[in-house]
Amino acid sequence: MSLSDGREILVFAEQRRGRVHPVTIELLGKAIELSGNRDLTVSAVLLGRDVRGEAQELIYYGAKRVYLFEDPSFYNYDPFLYKANLVALANEINPYAILFGSTHIGRSLAPRVAASLQTGLTADCTNLSIDEDGAFIQIRPAFTGNILAHIKTKTSPSMSTVRYKVMQRAKRDEKREGTIVKMTPLPNDPSWEVIDERVIEGINLPDAEVVVSGGRGLKRAEDFKMLEELAKLLGGVVGSSRPLVDEGWIGKEHQVGFSGNTVKPKLYIACGISGSSQHLAGMRDSEMIVAINSDPSAPIFRYADMGIIGDIYEIIPKMIENLKRR
Structure with missing residues (x-):
């Protein structure tokens, strides 16, 4: 029945x-x-x-x-x-x-x-x-x-x-x-049991209101520290495109895109990200998209509300300096 x-x-x-x-x-x-x-x-x-x-x-x-x-x-x-x-x-x-x-x-x-x-x-x-x-x-x-x-x-x-x-x-x-x-629960399977569960505290990328993401424009894994500083000043978290995750530069929990996280922050800053369809699938519904890229023909600019053509190693430190001053 x-x-x-x-x-x-x-x-x-x-x-x-x-x-x-x-x-x-x-x-x-x-x-x-x-x-x-x-x-x-x-x-x-x-x-x-x-x-x-x-x-x-x-x-x-x-x-x-x-x-x-x-x-x-x-x-x-x-x-x-x-x-x-x-x-x-x-x-x-x-x-x-x-x-x-x-x-x-x-x-x-x-x-x-x-x-x-x-x-x-x-x-x-x-x-x-x-x-x-x-x-x-x-x-x-x-x-x-x-x-x-x-x-x-x-x-x-x-x-x-x-x-x-x-x-x-x-x-x-x-x-x-x-x-x-x-409902009446079914009993545990006696052949095995969960001994312990440990929650690893990490970032909550999908719920973040500000995301600062890095792409192939970064030269070294250590350069994510620059993005982390900018994100911290803005009250946000760091994201990444897939290639840098695949390189092992940053954990997969930071990945934005088709095979990663879908995000809808109030502000998304794409640093050195060209804008592949895979990445766009995970962030194009953000309220405000700011793209920083040295290539004026990068596809990301077609989706950006604000585009900055230039070197992220010159622009981001200036953004950090101005935010610290404010």
Whole structure:
């Protein structure tokens, strides 16, 4: 017997340390838009410890039904335990679609769930739609961002991971009503256990309001210190194009672009970045783009709100000096 009267768009509400990840609110916003006048219910599934308050928040953000798996075993992310419970839920409610964020957890968990359900999965989507025949259409960049592929999953349920910072957030409304369905968690797999989980504190690039990124115009890895100083003065963080990450000059968590992070800061400063389609895919929606490059024909200038033609080793120190004076 299904738990739902109609088909559901099920959003995986990722949480860490008892707090729901912001990408979940974006997924709810898209699910609400997709449901429209269709016979689709927007639902969420939350696994965690002492997270009933977060489940209520999901209702305020538009979930009509929240499947709550609450147990101490869900405090740390256990891919096998999470997968087993999600698969059991999906088999019971037969959702129309399941949405995950393209986070470290989402990218790890979604393929496991899809494989167990023997259904397809489209990764790193930038948009979703439903066609006139009711088919779920998943849109993502292909061929390094040069085209947008429209993918239709023939198996059920349709499954997608969606990039953070590409969808509109759902609006919070405490007048919204919904149902929290208390679920009975499956037991741990006795053959193994999570002994410890350590969170490495790092930068939160997608949420930064100012990003100062370096590209091939940098001559040495040590020159990122110059960008770090500028970013610190502006209250921002340092980003990078992929080639410098591949060279090992800076960690992958700093990478902006098609295969890295998508950012939408208030200010994005591109230092010595030519503006390949791969990089542009991750930052072109920034509110203000400032490009510094010695090549006046660099593609980045076509997307910049302000372009400075010149040597970054002359311009950036002057910017730092002026900011320190102010």
